[in-house]
Amino acid sequence: MNATMLHVPPGSLIDGWQVSKPLGDGGFAFVFLGEKNGRHRAIKVAQHRESSGDPKQTHARTLRELTALLMLDHPHIVRPQGYGLAESGNLYLALDYVDGWTLAEWAERKHPTVREIVAVFEKLAGALSYMHGRGILHRDLKLSNVLIRKSDGEPVIIDFSCATYALAEHLTDGGLPPGTDRYRAPEQFKFLREHKDEHRARYAFQVTDEIFAVGVMLHELLTDPRPTELRPRFDLNSHTLRPPPPRLVNARVPAVLSDLVEHILARDPRTRPVDTEALCRELADLRAERSAEYDVPAHPPAEQRRGGPPPAALAIPSKPQPMEREVARMERPLRAGRWLAGLACIVALVMAAALWRAPGHVPSESRQATAPPLPAATPHSPPSRIAPPAMTPDSASTVTVPGPAIAAAPKEGFTLKTPVPEVSPSARALRPPKKSVAAVQCASLSLVAALAAGCPGAQIRPEAFTCPAGxxxxxxxxxxxxxxxxxxxxxxxxxxxxxxxxxxxxxxxxxxxxxxxxxxxxxxxxxxxxxxxxxxxxxxxxxxxxxxxxxxxxxxxxxxxxxxxxxxxxxxxxxxxxxxxxxxxxxxxxxxxxxxxx
Known part of the structure; x- marks a missing residue:
């Protein structure tokens, strides 16, 4: 990624999208608010991660993100609305623009009740259940990757830069997949300790890892009145110290909810909820509780003002993870020849996306593509639920639990290629060699051709999971x-x-x-x-x-x-x-x- 992309001024053009303002940046992309023909989109431009040593890997990762998003159509998951090439030759994705707060910002500004927090996580668990049913794992769930839309208060999962799906090629050489250390399940660090001398050992990310990340998010919102502040915090994934029960830190947390969070953060993945569908059921039961303790703000609004001391139980300086140096090995470079082979694999795998979308050709920029409604989930008979015994704040329990009905929505056309607009010299990014641009364009066109083919040969198959707990x-x-x-x-x-x-x-x-x-x-x-x-x-x-x-x-x-x-x-x-x-x-x-x- 050319460094000039760091300083794209308002009014600049990215493949015809006029930049209004930057929205954020991460390890794999810069995000801008763009406008074209009266439409506002989040324009996510792939960036070169210096530690990877290979800018082409960034393109492969962007194509994989697009592939994953094309398989999904859910009201609580960000939707792709197009893609193309920036003037620098880097791929970009046009995504729904969600005008909202991150989960942490929402908690501080809106002072939600416990019931409102549980309702948000119920919807997130339902979206994850839908996603996992299609063989897709997000792998980087955290407070900043969930937005609460200001207009209606609905949550939206964003940033699929680290996502993967069944049969996807490995894009990293390190032991762990990309992600954020604080939200990693403890078994990931255990894997690194046990396989530190095995160069080719790779951790197989599971649904249980995703569930643990949800538990970290929920624990943070329930126990920290100011989650946006940067300060040392208790390591919830420490292999030696169990995380404090939420009710022990914040007396406003209902005992049953505190118990559920402990269950989600269990050291043994086999004792966590069996899947996100089960977790969604449990959260739905808690949301429906009639107890008045669910209808008070999770934190007194006065505590959420800036400047006050942080909660003592959460201000424990976290000891650096002993595996951080090894986690830094995750993004090793891929050679150009391996990248081209990887792209061929991605193009083959992306054919699976057509089986989840409407069959037929991919429309041009001027046409609209409407996805067919996804089949409604077959109703389940409600599981029997044993009433929990009276509990102290640090008691433990077991849980069992479906996702909500899925609403499909129409999408705009996916652009094969748009002409490079004339821009002022100050706004024009340097172009890479023509061969590099041609390679990316070819990959993009191949991606669309594969999506249009509807070939069943690359259909997603069931992943190898262990049996449900018990x-x-x-x-x-x-x-x-x-x-x-x-x-x-x-x-x-x-x-x-x-x-x-x-x-x-x-x-x-x-x-x-x-x-x-x-x-x-x-x-x-x-x-x-x-x-x-x-x-x-x-x-x-x-x-x-x-x-x-x-x-x-x-x-x-x-x-x-x-x-x-x-x-x-x-x-x-x-x-x-x-x-x-x-x-x-x-x-x-x-x-x-x-x-x-x-």
Whole structure:
């Protein structure tokens, strides 16, 4: 990234977008407020991270960010509205402009009640559940990457510079993925300690890491009346010291909420909420609590004025993480040849985005592309909930919990290329060599071509996750299921049982056990038992010798008249047809007990 991009004055042009003001900058991009044809957008221009040693890696990361955003369409996730090339030759993304405060600024200026904070995090958990269902991980959740829109108070997750998705290529050579140390789960630092001598060892970021980051954000808002201030704070991810219970720091935090935050920040990832869907349910239950203690400001407004002393329990100087030097190795340079190969991989992977969007060609700048409504989540039967016992502020509990219905919105056209506008010499950035610009333009055009192709060969497949916490014990002790035991299922209970029906990859599926002659199944899985899972599509290009397959991964089951149990259960069936991002398969199949997702 040319250093002149640091000082783009108001009135300058970035590929036809007139700069109004800077909005921020980070490790991978500068963000400006831009205006074109009466439309205001956040223009995010890729910048060269000096520590990476290779400016081309920045382009690859920007393409990956665009790929992830194109797979998403959710009211609480920032939406892409176009992309192109800046005069410097660097890629840029045009994103929704969210006029709002960061979560930290919102907490200080609006003095939200405990219930309002819980409601915001419920919506964030729902958005994350939607995102994770599509195989995407944000990997840099923090207070500054969530904005609260001033017009309606709705939260929006921003900055997908560090995001990844299933089958995405590694863009870093270090042990940990990019991110912010304070919000990293403790198991990441444990991984570095255990693998410090292994040059190629890379930590596999999981949903549990994302959940931990949510816990850090929630803990900060509940315990710190001035979270925007820069000062030493207690390390919530220390491997030696447990974080203080929120209620111990701030007596206004309800005991049950304090207990939930402790649960989210558990040292053992297996004891955190099983996924963000479960977390969303728990937060929804707390938001609905009738107790008056949820309707008072989380902090007295007087405490949130500048100048007062910070809370004593949070002013503990944090001991530097022993792994910080090793974390600094994360952004090693990639050679130019490897970058070109990486771009080819990204272009292939980005084809998956077309399966989540409307099929067909990508519109030009002057046309509008409207995304089809995403399928509504299949309703779940509500889980049974055991009333928590009376608790002291530092007690512990376990939790279980869905995302909200998804609202799709129309998008503007994604520009293939726009002519370079004539700008004044003072506003014109230096151009890189023509070959460099041509390479980026080619990558951009290839990206759009891949998106338009709708090729199923690069469809997202289920990631390898460990079983939900307690699944093996529940299947063995409560359900009496044996490993690899198979049961017949009516896969989509909302459609005819014996017909070939259409499934949407990434959508939730509720399957039901039918009446069968199998004595063993009738004994342990009676008719009417409900299995809750999500559908995925595996093509023959994903290493499958037996051809394409529909995979449904189940993580919960509910027997008639009983509570829900966590499970590891998978169905894999033959695909009859793949069209417009949907899979046609038989609605009658068989699933099997497993110890790990395949």
């Amino acid at each position: 699944a093996e014990e529940a299947m063995r002790e409560q359900l009496h299921w044996e490993y690899r035991a198979g049961f017949s299922l009516h896969l989509d209970h909302s459609q005819e049982q014996f017909d070939g029906v259409w499934f949407t990859p990434g959508a939730e599926v509720v399957s039901v056990a039918p009446e069968v002659n199998d004595h063993r199944q009738r004994e342990v899985v009676p008719a009417g038992t409900r299995f809750y899972g999500k559908a995925y599509y595996l093509s023959d290009k994903m290493g499958r010798a037996d051809g394409p397959a529909l995979v449904i991964r189940y993580d919960r089951v509910k027997l008639p008249g009983q509570a829900e149990y966590p499970i590891c259960f998978v169905h894999e069936g033959t695909v009859e047809e793949f069209k417009d991002g949907r899979v046609k398969a038989s609605n009658r199949g068989r699933g099997y007990v497993v110890h790990r997702w395949p």
